[in-house]
Amino acid sequence: MKILVIGGMAAGATAAQFARxxxxxxxxxxxxxxxxxxxxxxxxxxxxxxxxxxxxxxVEFDEQWFRQFRIGLRLGTEATSIDTSARTVTACDLRxxxxxxxxxxxxxIATGGHPWMPPIExxxxxxxxxxxxxxxxxxxxxxxxxxxxxxxxxRAVIIGGGLIGMxxxxxxxxxxxxxxxxxxxHEILLASLDEDMAAAARQIIEKSRTAVHLKYSAESxxxxxxxxxxxxxxxxxxxxxxxxxxxxVISTGTKANTDIAVKAGCALGVxxxxxxxxxxxxxxxxxxxxxxxxxxVDLITGAPVxxxxxxxxxxxxxxxxxxxxxxxxxxxxxxxxxxxxxAFGMHLAGVGPTEVQLRKAGIQPVVGRYVGSTLPSYIxxxxxxxxxxLAHPDKGRLLGxxxxxxxxxxxxxxxxxxxxxxxxxxxxxxKLETAYAPPIAPTLDAITLACDxxxxxxxxx
Amino acid sequence: MKILVIGGMAAGATAAQFARxxxxxxxxxxxxxxxxxxxxxxxxxxxxxxxxxxxxxxVEFDEQWFRQFRIGLRLGTEATSIDTSARTVTACDLRxxxxxxxxxxxxxIATGGHPWMPPIExxxxxxxxxxxxxxxxxxxxxxxxxxxxxxxxxRAVIIGGGLIGMxxxxxxxxxxxxxxxxxxxHEILLASLDEDMAAAARQIIEKSRTAVHLKYSAESxxxxxxxxxxxxxxxxxxxxxxxxxxxxVISTGTKANTDIAVKAGCALGVxxxxxxxxxxxxxxxxxxxxxxxxxxVDLITGAPVxxxxxxxxxxxxxxxxxxxxxxxxxxxxxxxxxxxxxAFGMHLAGVGPTEVQLRKAGIQPVVGRYVGSTLPSYIxxxxxxxxxxLAHPDKGRLLGxxxxxxxxxxxxxxxxxxxxxxxxxxxxxxKLETAYAPPIAPTLDAITLACDxxxxxxxxx
Numbered sequence: 001m002k003i004l005v006i007g008g009m010a011a012g013a014t015a016a017q018f019a020r021x022x023x024x025x026x027x028x029x030x031x032x033x034x035x036x037x038x039x040x041x042x043x044x045x046x047x048x049x050x051x052x053x054x055x056x057x058x059v060e061f062d063e064q065w066f067r068q069f070r071i072g073l074r075l076g077t078e079a080t081s082i083d084t085s086a087r088t089v090t091a092c093d094l095r096x097x098x099x100x101x102x103x104x105x106x107x108x109i110a111t112g113g114h115p116w117m118p119p120i121e122x123x124x125x126x127x128x129x130x131x132x133x134x135x136x137x138x139x140x141x142x143x144x145x146x147x148x149x150x151x152x153x154x155r156a157v158i159i160g161g162g163l164i165g166m167x168x169x170x171x172x173x174x175x176x177x178x179x180x181x182x183x184x185x186h187e188i189l190l191a192s193l194d195e196d197m198a199a200a201a202r203q204i205i206e207k208s209r210t211a212v213h214l215k216y217s218a219e220s221x222x223x224x225x226x227x228x229x230x231x232x233x234x235x236x237x238x239x240x241x242x243x244x245x246x247x248x249v250i251s252t253g254t255k256a257n258t259d260i261a262v263k264a265g266c267a268l269g270v271x272x273x274x275x276x277x278x279x280x281x282x283x284x285x286x287x288x289x290x291x292x293x294x295x296x297v298d299l300i301t302g303a304p305v306x307x308x309x310x311x312x313x314x315x316x317x318x319x320x321x322x323x324x325x326x327x328x329x330x331x332x333x334x335x336x337x338x339x340x341x342x343a344f345g346m347h348l349a350g351v352g353p354t355e356v357q358l359r360k361a362g363i364q365p366v367v368g369r370y371v372g373s374t375l376p377s378y379i380x381x382x383x384x385x386x387x388x389x390l391a392h393p394d395k396g397r398l399l400g401x402x403x404x405x406x407x408x409x410x411x412x413x414x415x416x417x418x419x420x421x422x423x424x425x426x427x428x429x430x431k432l433e434t435a436y437a438p439p440i441a442p443t444l445d446a447i448t449l450a451c452d453x454x455x456x457x458x459x460x461x
Numbered sequence: 462m463k464i465l466v467i468g469g470m471a472a473g474a475t476a477a478q479f480a481r482x483x484x485x486x487x488x489x490x491x492x493x494x495x496x497x498x499x500x501x502x503x504x505x506x507x508x509x510x511x512x513x514x515x516x517x518x519x520v521e522f523d524e525q526w527f528r529q530f531r532i533g534l535r536l537g538t539e540a541t542s543i544d545t546s547a548r549t550v551t552a553c554d555l556r557x558x559x560x561x562x563x564x565x566x567x568x569x570i571a572t573g574g575h576p577w578m579p580p581i582e583x584x585x586x587x588x589x590x591x592x593x594x595x596x597x598x599x600x601x602x603x604x605x606x607x608x609x610x611x612x613x614x615x616r617a618v619i620i621g622g623g624l625i626g627m628x629x630x631x632x633x634x635x636x637x638x639x640x641x642x643x644x645x646x647h648e649i650l651l652a653s654l655d656e657d658m659a660a661a662a663r664q665i666i667e668k669s670r671t672a673v674h675l676k677y678s679a680e681s682x683x684x685x686x687x688x689x690x691x692x693x694x695x696x697x698x699x700x701x702x703x704x705x706x707x708x709x710v711i712s713t714g715t716k717a718n719t720d721i722a723v724k725a726g727c728a729l730g731v732x733x734x735x736x737x738x739x740x741x742x743x744x745x746x747x748x749x750x751x752x753x754x755x756x757x758v759d760l761i762t763g764a765p766v767x768x769x770x771x772x773x774x775x776x777x778x779x780x781x782x783x784x785x786x787x788x789x790x791x792x793x794x795x796x797x798x799x800x801x802x803x804a805f806g807m808h809l810a811g812v813g814p815t816e817v818q819l820r821k822a823g824i825q826p827v828v829g830r831y832v833g834s835t836l837p838s839y840i841x842x843x844x845x846x847x848x849x850x851l852a853h854p855d856k857g858r859l860l861g862x863x864x865x866x867x868x869x870x871x872x873x874x875x876x877x878x879x880x881x882x883x884x885x886x887x888x889x890x891x892k893l894e895t896a897y898a899p900p901i902a903p904t905l906d907a908i909t910l911a912c913d914x915x916x917x918x919x920x921x922x
Contacts, residue, residue: 010904040839043899051900052840060839311897314904332892340896349896378501378521379513410896411872414906415879417893422883431793432878435801435810435871436772438504439512443471443775445875 001026003324004089004104006079006260008032009041010310011291012110013061014317015324016071019108022325029072029102031079031091036140037063042310044143045164048150049171055140055147082107082264084284106324109261109274109282109289110317113254113308114138118159121220123250132226134248137168149247152176156247157230159218161188163341163348165251169210170343172247180211180243182218182232192339193348194355196369197388197402205344213241221248254308256293269295271306278330280320288324290316299334300352300399300420301361311338338417340410347409351417352400355390365390365399368426368454372446374408379438383407387450389416389426396426396458401450412447426451426458462487464785465550465565467540467721469493470502471771472752473571474522475778476785477532480569483786490533490563492540492552497601498524503771505604506625509611510632516601516608543568543725545745567785570722570735570743570750571778574715574769575599579620582681584711593687595709598629610708613637617708618691620679622649624802624809626712630671631804633708641672641704643679643693653800654809655816657830658849658863666805674702682709715769717754730756732767739791741781749785751777760795761814761860761881762822772799799878801871808870812878813861816851826851826860827922829887829915833907835869840899844868848911850877850887857887857919862911873908887912887919 003019005012008030020028039058046052066073074091080099081090088101115136117123125131135146146168150156156172158165161183169179181188188205189198202212216232222242223229230245256273258266267283269275273295280288291313298305307313312335322329340349358365368389375382385405391398401416403409419429430451436443464480466473469491481489500519508516527534535552541560542551549562576597578584586592596607607629611617617633619626622644630640642649649666650659663673677693683703684690691706717734719727728744730736734756741749752774759766768774773796783790801810819826829850836843846866852859862877864870880890891912897904 040837040899042897043837043839046840046899057839060837309897310904311894315892315894332889336894338894338896340901341898342900347901351894351896376501376504376521378504378518379507408872410898410901411869411876413896414893414908415872415875417895418876418879418885418890419883421889421893422880422885424879424883428793428882429879431776432875432882433772433776433797433799433812434878435799435812435874436503436770437802437871438501438507439803440801440808440871443771447875 001326002103002105003028003108004102005030005108005110006089007110007112007291008034008073008075009038009110009112009291011112011313011317011320012108013038014314015108015110015290015321017069018318018321019325020069020071022322022327026325027072028070030074031077031089031102032073032075033078033094034139035076037061037066037073037075039140041138044137044140045167045171048143048147048168049174055143058140079260082260084264084287087286105286107287108320108324109266109287109293110291111257111260111293113256113292115250116253116255117250118218118252120218120250122223123221125225131221131223133223133246134221134227134250136250146247146249150175150177153178154246155244156180156249157182157243157245158249158251159230160251160253161212162251162253163189163192163339166343167341168249168251173208173210177247178209180213182213182216182230184215184217184235186215188212188214189348192350193402194388197386197404200386200404201346201348204346208344210344216241221245254292256306258293261289261293269304271295271304273306276316278333279323280316280331281323288320290320296331297334298353299332299336301357302334303361305335307335309337309339332421336417336420338413340413345406347405347407349409349413350400350402351413352390352420354400354402358390358399363399364393366393366396366454366458368450368452368457370446370450370453372449373442374405376438376442385409385446387412387446389450389454391426391454391458393458396455398424398426398429415447426455430455462787463564463566464489464569465563466491466569466571467550468571468573468752469495469534469536470499470571470573470752472573472774472778472781473569474499475775476569476571476751476782478530479779479782480786481530481532483783483788487786488533489531491535492538492550492563493534493536494539494555495600496537498522498527498534498536500601502599505598505601506628506632509604509608509629510635516604519601540721543721545725545748548747566747568748569781569785570727570748570754571752572718572721572754574717574753576711577714577716578711579679579713581679581711583684584682586686592682592684594684594707595682595688595711597711607708607710611636611638614639615707616705617641617710618643618704618706619710619712620691621712621714622673623712623714624650624653624800627666627804628802629710629712634669634671638708639670641674643674643677643691645676645678645696647676649673649675650809651817653811654863655849658847658865661847661865662807662809665807669805671805677702682706715753717767719754722750722754730765732756732765734767737777739794740784741777741792742784749781751781757792758795759814760793760797762818763795764822766796768796770798770800793882797878797881799874801874806867807865808868809865810870810874811861811863812874813851813881815861815863819851819860824860825854827854827857827915827919829911829913829918831907831911831914833910834903835866837899837903846870846907848873848907850911850915852887852915852919854919857916859885859887859890876908887916891916
């Protein structure tokens with residue numbers, strides 16, 4: 001049995017690993033475009049800040065590891081086409097240009113995505129060549145290029161105020177760069193948090209030396225050979241500003257790499273990414289897909305979702321690998337979207353759709369908000385924690401939660417993730433016995449108290 | 462409507478507060494034996510260590526707060542008898558000795574417990590008077606007395622190696638006292654953790670300057686007027702040792718204060734504590750009970766459980782208060798026993814029965830253990846975390862979990878608490894999307910990986 005994986009990052013390498021575990025005799029091969037074996041793309045901001053000492057440290061399993069697991073690894077190699085009737089993939093060595101035809105019995109497409117480039121005048125110095133100082137970041141090479149430009153007291157503009165934008169904004173701040181964030185919408189982070197929660201986060205960011213420009217679109221990057229400034233324009237008033245920018249980081253989302261899948265006949269979903277089922281099977285027999293190139297459904301709304309998080313990529317990789325090797329593994333019926341990041345001394349976390357996303361799906365959620373502390377009031381060291389829960393108005397089934405705090409946020413969001421996955425109600429969750437000890441957590445935690453607030457509102461209706 | 466509460470600590474004060482919220486016109490009164498309004502008994506070790514600056518800081522709501530909520534507070538007053546036909550309680554002022562008869566429509570008994578004193582020769586200098594240096598700790602007065610004896614380089618013996626024993630052992634260590642722990646059983650902490658997990662914890666404790674004597678019973682306390690040493694005897698070999706002890710802390714569990722309830726006709730359960738139903742009602746109409754004086758059932762085994770944790774006391778107090786005031790509130794059908802403590806730089810946590818407790822209840826659990834890290838391997842700062850899960854052998858329903866680590870343990874145990882309360886299986890939990898970000902948590906967390914280990918074992922059977 002020959003199992004071939006296109007793409008060697010989170011989804012692909014995980015798929016290969018689980019294919020190997022499932023069928024110990026199969027021939028498992030990865031074709032990877034990048035020169036490195038699997039590394040953490042999510043770790044790039046932390047290599048930039050220095051918290052992870054080098055970019056090379058991001059590599060999670062080295063070539064020796066793959067040899068030990070008997071997984072073939074062709075790095076610096078691009079898969080250019082799939083012949084679904086012959087069950088072969090044509091691969092091209094990016095250094096030498098040599099082409100090779102690789103046979104497969106089952107194929108896993110894990111081609112990931114690439115940064116989406118909005119139409120900004122002056123971003124390129126030549127076709128396909130970014131102007132000096134202008135950065136799209138997806139790879140170790142991209143990270144190193146940015147790091148080389150991140151001089152103390154230089155000025156950076158981050159275009160796009162999402163989670164990734166925040167992480168790079170903070171990393172550059174740590175390096176002593178003066179950062180401005182430009183966001184098209186009326187608030188940052190709206191893909192992850194509701195406006196009220198995001199505003200709380202932004203106020204903390206603005207207390208650092210970081211400027212946030214809301215409702216501005218980036219129109220052009222000035223500078224002859226390298227970036228000197230960014231011209232932005234208010235989306236409502238049309239007012240224009242020019243922000244000095246030695247560095248421009250464009251962080252406006254990603255676009256899935258689907259060309260090879262489309263040519264092979266794999267159906268795309270409404271998000272433009274490869275449709276997969278709960279086994280990670282595509283529409284083409286024998287071809288599975290996993291990670292940022294795929295589309296799955298939201299557990300709560302049932303709406304199609306473009307996959308774009310390491311959490312999901314890893315779990316899809318596992319499922320795709322097991323199924324491609326003849327095992328049986330199924331994903332839950334949808335994505336929870338559990339998410340967290342740390343930036344500017346805050347932890348921001350969410351799970352499930354936001355309030356806005358729920359309303360779009362026709363659900364008018366009951367909302368509970370609670371500002372609590374991580375510790376009982378009588379012991380020093382407690383930190384404020386803001387919890388928001390969203391529940392179905394009928395029976396109070398938990399649909400989503402968001403938390404902003406300075407610490408101890410991530411595992412609290414996991415408790416909500418469990419509850420949402422299990423279909424628990426506000427009433428059930430509010431009675432949860434949470435772990436209590438004075439130096440660790442209060443007897444009644446903000447996670448259950450937020451549910452109490454929502455319950456009271458629900459009962460008043 | 463007159464609602465009377467006997468006992469003003471976690472269960473009683475919470476009951477009074479929720480009675481007030483439920484019926485804004487009722488007359489709510491607390492009769493409390495202690496001179497202080499509600500304070501955190503769980504916080505006593507941290508006032509001893511200095512982490513909480515004073516013992517008085519443990520008070521959670523002061524008399525002013527009770528006035529504001531229109532809750533009558535009779536401190537330093539002991540309820541001595543209940544006349545259930547007249548619906549009155551006789552209360553005695555402990556300072557003046559004045560007796561008073563207080564009427565009620567509904568009554569909540571929240572009399573808590575007192576430390577259980579094992580038969581140790583030489584503990585008392587006169588009947589009812591502990592020898593100098595010998596301590597039973599339940600109140601602020603007890604804590605202050607111990608604090609006054611805790612001189613740097615003095616020597617303390619803790620009798621009883623449970624969670625509370627560990628907390629006092631650590632607090633005394635922080636004060637510079639040389640501590641020895643004497644435990645009757647073959648391992649410490651067995652009421653909270655299984656042997657394998659407790660052993661991991663003990664090894665860390667022993668690396669500090671704290672000695673642990675397993676399988677030893679304390680036979681006598683030597684010293685004429687004050688404690689000088691403790692004689693202990695090996696429960697298997699009979700071997701005797703004498704440990705120098707300027708301080709002896711006896712931490713061998715508590716006994717519920719049930720006298721007044723028994724005299725009023727409230728039925729006790731097999732644990733010797735007051736039986737309550739899911740509404741916290743006792744067997745006597747109009748009388749509710751909550752907290753450490755009660756017995757409820759274990760959610761998993763259905764076995765009667767002596768309540769003895771702040772977490773449960775608070776939740777029972779809420780339910781008792783709401784029902785006593787004519788509202789409607791029900792506890793979940795059993796106790797999860799979510800527990801956590803911090804001692805000697807470790808966090809120890811558990812939820813649900815231990816493996817031993819499950820076996821006693823006739824369940825041979827599937828066990829999964831996983832040693833993971835709090836962070837991905839590529840980022841510095843990760844700390845080892847040891848996770849154990851227990852599941853039903855048939856369909857893998859989660860029954861219990863235990864975690865030992867140096868940090869980030871408590872909310873992980875809460876995620877398991879949610880799953881157990883929701884009746885989730887290993888299979889469902891193992892697919893949980895946990896929150897991931899490099900500086901916060903790995904893509905696959907030890908909590909789901911421990912479930913994977915258990916799943917593999919279950920499938921192999």
